[in-house]
Structure formats: C-alpha cells, structure tokens
Amino acid sequence: MRIGALEAGGTKMVCAVGDENGNILERISIPTETPAITMPKIIDYFKERNIEALGIGTFGPVDLDKKSPTYGYITVTPKLAWAHYDLYGTLKEALQVPVGLDTDVNASALGEATWGITKGLDNSIYITIGTGVGIGVYVDGKLLHGMLHPEGGHILLAKHPDDNYKGRCPFHPNCMESLAAGPAVEERWGKKGYELADREEVWELESYYIAQALVNYTLMLSPRRIILGGGLMHQEQLFPLVRKKFQELLNGYLKTKELEDLETFIVPPSLNDNQGIMGCIKLALNEIEK
C-alpha cells in the first residue's frame, strides 16, 4: 500500500509516503509560505506518487467537527494567510482519495499509540513543549475531539512565588504555554533553552510548571502513560525533575500500578521523531477502513 502523510506545520510541510505498517518510504519538506505558493507543491508531490489515501496532522486551531460546514478549515492563526483556509477540502478535491485529518499533536499521540511506547494502552497523552504547548489525547482507543480538540497548552497554572515573568500568551498571563513554552524560557532568561542547559534554576522552574500541568492532565484524563515531546524536552535533565515534582504535587492522592514507577509513566517519545508522520499514516489507514 502507498499511503500519503502530511505533517502541516507553521514553518514547514513534511510530505511522506509510507505503508500500512508505518514504514516511511520517502519524504520531503516544503517551506510553509502562503497557501497559493505551498499547496500546489504538496498536491503535485502526492499526485505523482499515486497514494491510496492521505492522513494530515496539522497545526491549528482547526475545525474537526464533522458536522460543521467548515470542517477541515484552519480557523484562527497568527499565520494570517492560512486563517480560514480549507486545508482538508482542497486536498480531498485535488487528490480524490480518502483523507483523514487531525491536529499535529493528536497525530503524534496516535503514532505512538499505534507503533510506539503507548501501543496497547487504551488511554494515553502526548504533550509537545516547543514554540507552543500542545496536547494530544487518546481515550478508549480513539483521539479526543469534542467541540474542537483539546487545547491543553492553555490550562491555567499557579505561578511560582519567585517567578516575576509576565507570561507570553496574549490571552492568559499564567497558562502553561505562557509560562513554559520555548519562547517563554528564552524571554525570561534571555537565552534559548539549549544555551541554558547547565543553569539548574531554569529547569527547576520549568519542571515546576510542567509537573503542575501533568498532575492536572492525570487527574482529568486518567492516562496510563504520558509522553513528553517537543524541542524543549530535548533537555533530558527535565525528566527526573518533572517526575519528582509530579510526585510531590500529587502528594500520594492516586495509587495505581501505573504510578508506582514514574519512569515508565512519564516518558520521552519512542519513534525517533517520526511519531507525527507515522500518526498521519494511521489517520489515512483509519479513513480507508471506514
């Protein structure tokens, strides 16, 4: 089988062809400019490769309500040329194959749940912490949607008493993304995350915010495992700090076999940064099955 996969991001569009086992046979990366420039390149790539279906994991927010007349449209985005753009409809019409669609982070959650470290678990969460914070939620074997899709990057957190940073999100001074995404780290400390690797106080504070978010997600969504990905999580020293603070904040309230070993409960991604594109392959396969 030849399955198309598109990871649509704010800076690049990763186009790939894979098979039904999640193997990636080839891929290219196209810069994200305006739809008028970028979309014909994507369409040509997939047309030339005779794909049987396409799966898309996109930046958002995106309308995922199948009953909505604007299903598959990017909604509001700082990338203005893409606001209210019919991503799904344009590709569906041009390629004439089944098209599956979800958020980029839901695609990553699905890739890991199908072929990675959360395979076989009915409930799991994938969180990406990079330029922004996104959360993909896999519940009872399906991705969680609802009126839109989870926007867990914007949950409100208690600020650390010693943190005087004003926050970066234009909507919420104390949401997760506002306090803990890559640009917040850079603005608060005056350097990029990877340049701060040996500054203990940076990661102490960062793990305080990540752990708070994880406690909230755990209490609300009851995951059996949480994956922490994204550029900032390449700072691997964060993992033990986050687990320790998670334990402190939860304070023994939940007692499950999953939480007995936090090294297997809070984990990094397992698919060599292919989890997103592999999730797109699975989105396409699900669409064929329908």
Ligand code: ZN
């Ligand atoms: Zn926010």
